[in-house]
Amino acid sequence: MSEISKLTVTTPIGLLQIIATDKAIVSAKPTDHEENIVGNEAANKLAQECKVELAEYFAGKRKKFDLPLKQEGTQFQKKVWQELKQIPYGETKTYGEISKLIDKPKASRAIGMANHNNSIMILVPCHRVVGADGSLTGYAYGVKIKKFLLELERKNK
Structure with missing residues (x-):
């Protein structure tokens, strides 16, 4: 199984926590917990790419996301x-x-x-x-x- 990486980023709508494996983004949603802000450098490549794409989105420069996603659901x-x-x-x-x-x-x-x-x-x-x-x-x-x-x-x- 892929290792899970967590990355918390500051955005105009508050803190978002990105959770990613080495293969896909599995979650990106608001969090009140700042525990993952320290040590974010250790987040995997996909979590880091998601952070960059979200920053571009909030800056009005990105309209489509290019990241692999994996959602659990029916x-x-x-x-x-x-x-x-x-x-x-x-x-x-x-x-x-x-x-x-x-x-x-x-x-x-x-x-x-x-x-x-x-x-x-x-x-x-x-x-x-x-x-x-x-x-x-x-x-x-x-x-x-x-x-x-x-x-x-x-x-x-």
Whole structure:
């Protein structure tokens, strides 16, 4: 099994913890714990590359991520997460639109739960999914962060 590497980075939305194996990013999400900031130099190559790509994203210079990702979840969740990666930078889709795209037209709530369980924020852009009326409904990491990310993307589109 691949060794796990953790890297905590400071971003405009707070601290993000990146977890990577030598083969893929497995998590990137907010953390309140600063324990991994010291010793970040020991993080593996993929975690370091993720840090660089996230910095470029927040600077408005990166619209697409080139890193290998590996998420654990059900087949349904994986299908949703794959569809999320197809939403263009600076654009949004509704939960209903996603449900139709994956041939589950009545699964809007399940789409919401798959979004909630997305462990690789920004790289798997669950923040780009909005309510039917365009409202910034539910976001596992807080509506304030969702609004920030959407505004950042619209400004740099």
